Amino acid sequence: MSEATLRVFRGDSNSGQTVDYPVPVAPGMVVLDALHYVQGHLVPDLAVRWNCKAGKCGSCSAEVNGRPRLTCKTRMDDLPQDQPITVLPMKSFPRIKDLVTDVSWNYRVNRKIPAFEPRPGTNWKISQLDVDRVQEFRKCIECFLCQNVCHVLREHDMKEQFAGPRFFVRVAGLDMHPLDGRNRAALLKNELGLGLCNITKCCTEVCPEEIHITDNAIIPLKERVVDEFYDPLTMLFRKIRGK
Amino acid sequence: MTANYETREHDVLIIGAGGAGLRASLEALAQGASVGVVCKSLLGKAHTVMAEGGIAAAMANVDTADNWKTHFRDTMRGGKLLNNWRMAQLHAQESPDRVRELEQWGALFDRTETGDILQRAFGGHTFKRLCHVGDRTGLEMIRTLQDRGVQQGIDVYMECTVTRLLTDGGRVAGAFAYWRESGRLIVFKAKSIVIATGGIGKAWRVTSNSWEYTGDGMALAYEAGAELMDMEFVQFHPTGMVWPPGVQGILVTEAVRGEGGILRNKLGERFMEKYDPKRMELSTRDVVARSIYTEVKEGRGTEHGGAYLDISQKPAEYVKKKLPSMYHQFKELADVDITKGPMEVGPTCHYVMGGIRVGAETAESTVPGLFAAGEAAAGLHGANRLGGNSLSDLLVFGRRAGLAAAQHAKQVSAPSIDTAQIEQSERELLAPFSNTGVESPYAVHRDLQEVMQNLVGIFRAEEDLKKALVELGKLKARAAKAGVEGSRLFNPGWHLSYDLKSMLTISEAVTHSALARKESRGAHSRIDFPNLDSLWEKKQNIIVRENGAMQRRENPVEEMPAELKQVLAEDKS
Numbered sequence: 001m002s003e004a005t006l007r008v009f010r011g012d013s014n015s016g017q018t019v020d021y022p023v024p025v026a027p028g029m030v031v032l033d034a035l036h037y038v039q040g041h042l043v044p045d046l047a048v049r050w051n052c053k054a055g056k057c058g059s060c061s062a063e064v065n066g067r068p069r070l071t072c073k074t075r076m077d078d079l080p081q082d083q084p085i086t087v088l089p090m091k092s093f094p095r096i097k098d099l100v101t102d103v104s105w106n107y108r109v110n111r112k113i114p115a116f117e118p119r120p121g122t123n124w125k126i127s128q129l130d131v132d133r134v135q136e137f138r139k140c141i142e143c144f145l146c147q148n149v150c151h152v153l154r155e156h157d158m159k160e161q162f163a164g165p166r167f168f169v170r171v172a173g174l175d176m177h178p179l180d181g182r183n184r185a186a187l188l189k190n191e192l193g194l195g196l197c198n199i200t201k202c203c204t205e206v207c208p209e210e211i212h213i214t215d216n217a218i219i220p221l222k223e224r225v226v227d228e229f230y231d232p233l234t235m236l237f238r239k240i241r242g243k
Numbered sequence: 244m245t246a247n248y249e250t251r252e253h254d255v256l257i258i259g260a261g262g263a264g265l266r267a268s269l270e271a272l273a274q275g276a277s278v279g280v281v282c283k284s285l286l287g288k289a290h291t292v293m294a295e296g297g298i299a300a301a302m303a304n305v306d307t308a309d310n311w312k313t314h315f316r317d318t319m320r321g322g323k324l325l326n327n328w329r330m331a332q333l334h335a336q337e338s339p340d341r342v343r344e345l346e347q348w349g350a351l352f353d354r355t356e357t358g359d360i361l362q363r364a365f366g367g368h369t370f371k372r373l374c375h376v377g378d379r380t381g382l383e384m385i386r387t388l389q390d391r392g393v394q395q396g397i398d399v400y401m402e403c404t405v406t407r408l409l410t411d412g413g414r415v416a417g418a419f420a421y422w423r424e425s426g427r428l429i430v431f432k433a434k435s436i437v438i439a440t441g442g443i444g445k446a447w448r449v450t451s452n453s454w455e456y457t458g459d460g461m462a463l464a465y466e467a468g469a470e471l472m473d474m475e476f477v478q479f480h481p482t483g484m485v486w487p488p489g490v491q492g493i494l495v496t497e498a499v500r501g502e503g504g505i506l507r508n509k510l511g512e513r514f515m516e517k518y519d520p521k522r523m524e525l526s527t528r529d530v531v532a533r534s535i536y537t538e539v540k541e542g543r544g545t546e547h548g549g550a551y552l553d554i555s556q557k558p559a560e561y562v563k564k565k566l567p568s569m570y571h572q573f574k575e576l577a578d579v580d581i582t583k584g585p586m587e588v589g590p591t592c593h594y595v596m597g598g599i600r601v602g603a604e605t606a607e608s609t610v611p612g613l614f615a616a617g618e619a620a621a622g623l624h625g626a627n628r629l630g631g632n633s634l635s636d637l638l639v640f641g642r643r644a645g646l647a648a649a650q651h652a653k654q655v656s657a658p659s660i661d662t663a664q665i666e667q668s669e670r671e672l673l674a675p676f677s678n679t680g681v682e683s684p685y686a687v688h689r690d691l692q693e694v695m696q697n698l699v700g701i702f703r704a705e706e707d708l709k710k711a712l713v714e715l716g717k718l719k720a721r722a723a724k725a726g727v728e729g730s731r732l733f734n735p736g737w738h739l740s741y742d743l744k745s746m747l748t749i750s751e752a753v754t755h756s757a758l759a760r761k762e763s764r765g766a767h768s769r770i771d772f773p774n775l776d777s778l779w780e781k782k783q784n785i786i787v788r789e790n791g792a793m794q795r796r797e798n799p800v801e802e803m804p805a806e807l808k809q810v811l812a813e814d815k816s
Binding site: 026027030033040045046047048051053054059073075096097098103104107110124125126127131141142177 | 284285286287288290292293343346347348349351352353354356357358359361376377379382383386390391393394401424453454455486487488489490493494567568571572575576577683684685686689727728729730732733734735736737739
């Protein structure tokens with residue numbers, strides 16, 4: 001069995017540094033297994049979030065060799081093992097301890113988004129085509145990796161003005177539900193700060209569920225906001241009606 | 244009172260934020276109760292998120308002959324008639340409404356050509372019955388429930404672990420807990436408490452369960468005086484991943500077989516022909532798990548000790564559409580393209596049919612004000628659960644528990660909190676920090692998993708079970724001395740030292756019950772008693788704490804009313 005070096009951030013909200021740990025590498029091992037090895041044999045208080053270990057719950061997000069990943073889906077044999085494998089916490093969220101960050105902001109943003117509301121008089125018949133269309137957005141596992149890499153959040157920390165890609169995906173999943181009757185355009189424009197996204201597609205690149213966040217969620221939502229608020233005819237119409 | 248903890252008050256406190264806990268919270272809220280939900284993980288990460296195959300409900304959208312009676316019959320037969328018949332009846336009757344309700348709250352399911360909810364075949368179900376969305380039904384369900392809950396105003400206490408139920412003269416008064424993040428203490432006052440903490444799989448080495456599945460809720464209820472029932476019935480799901488080692492135990496959904504997947508041994512034989520020629524791969528989980536185990540044991544297993552499961556005879560696009568997460572799971576974790584070749588699979592500890600004994604209508608335990616729903620409760624599934632009956636269980640009995648808990652809260656006066664209980668809980672929780680033992684709780688946990696895996700597994704024998712009890716005694720002594728390093732700030736070693744206690748209690752309950760049941764029924768297979776014993780069909784195994792020690796009793800099963808006997812007898816197939 002070969003051995004690798006795991007270089008893990010250890011520390012809390014105030015300070016910290018990386019520490020190297022030797023780990024034996026078994027076939028098919030993932031980075032989360034290596035972290036569990038460290039926890040179980042070397043440092044029992046190493047703080048790591050995880051649940052399903054199968055890429056379905058989105059708990060074990062971290063930055064592995066500089067790339068935001070689910071550690072349960074990052075195989076050790078895909079990483080160069082002649083140098084240490086660096087595992088750092090997500091940068092965009094406040095650190096709590098080691099690899100665990102405070103992601104509670106995401107839950108506060110989610111509260112702003114009104115839930116599904118069926119159109120009056122719906123008969124609950126839906127075509128599979130309509131289900132397939134919206135499926136992509138609803139498979140989001142809330143790993144928050146897209147939030148972590150979005151430069152509006154990561155570099156500019158505009159958490160008060162901007163909801164981030166995860167929540168545009170959520171709004172898309174609701175808005176494109178074939179029976180949903182709500183209009184969330186004003187919310188997107190005013191409260192979720194959709195306009196701040198300048199479609200650099202960083203979010204799409206890191207999505208473990210391969211959701212085309214920018215192309216399929218954000219851009220259509222931007223178009224919706226434009227139609228609603230900036231369409232010249234509608235604007236003229238509004239002016240005439242005094243609204 | 245000391246100032247070591249904060250205090251929160253709710254009419255109804257729900258422990259666990261999976262499908263059952265969230266559904267209970269929505270119902271309690273609808274009844275006007277103030278509701279708090281405590282969960283060990285972040286919201287939306289509970290085990291329900293892993294459920295893949297679907298929700299069983301006799302909606303008759305695909306097979307129009309389906310109805311509640313057939314669903315009832317399938318559930319009872321799957322459970323080898325040990326099920327609480329009233330729960331099986333309510334479940335079969337109410338699950339279609341619960342699915343429709345979920346849809347009205349925004350869940351999207353796959354559709355039939357006429358635009359109705361599509362249903363797929365699953366093991367032990369006579370008709371195509373599982374409402375699903377691809378192979379990520381649980382995710383759709385939990386998101387729908389959590390978003391509705393958040394919108395409706397439940398208070399969620401995330402990453403918070405309850406370590407003791409507080410009681411007031413035999414009834415529930417609240418709960419003592421700590422925040423995993425900061426290690427600070429919190430006391431909940433509540434008139435009703437619903438346990439919805441799921442199962443116990445983490446006590447076994449090969450399991451599909453996450454770290455959360457440590458039997459806390461059952462241990463909490465047991466410590467508070469509630470009865471546990473039929474704990475020997477632990478379901479080994481026939482198809483977990485077996486290779487590579489790191490992924491061993493991860494679930495391979497039964498939907499693979501539901502969609503036409505075929506099981507073969509290394510000789511290429513479709514071995515289910517031997518064990519259940521009629522239902523083949525879609526036999527019940529207990530039968531398929533034993534069949535794979537037997538094939539491997541008799542030398543016909545695959546290279547890594549499993550069986551082959553093959554869906555590659557179906558068109559690649561179909562497989563990717565119906566089983567997308569399986570496709571990715573095998574491709575990314577095992578370098579296997581399931582559209583081109585077979586998967587290697589073997590049994591993995593998945594679910595416990597036993598749990599807290601509750602009344603069928605109210606989900607109330609034997610402790611006043613204490614309710615339980617979902618996997619933490621016993622009764623619905625008898626000796627073996629059918630796939631798909633778990634998600635429907637969460638909805639049907641989550642709702643009933645929430646309803647009864649809210650009604651109970653309206654009827655009773657505010658309980659008083661006993662500070663002596665709080666102080667004792669605090670001492671126990673913090674004890675590991677002053678333990679001088681050099682051993683870590685991780686080492687004790689690993690050894691516990693070996694004991695349960697090797698001695699209380701798929702096939703059991705008196706000698707092994709007795710040995711397991713001795714080993715569990717030693718492990719308890721070791722666990723009591725295990726030390727903790729570091730501070731109270733997000734400290735997984737400390738967290739495990741509490742979870743370990745629950746696992747040990749529950750493992751002991753399982754082993755005692757397994758030793759007593761001298762027959763083979765459903766998921767409980769005794770090598771030394773290989774047949775059904777009709778006497779045991781009439782008895783439930785009860786575990787209860789008396790005078791500080793674990794006691795086992797037997798309860799007579801209540802006689803089924805004539806009209807349900809009639810329903811059971813209608814179809815002899």
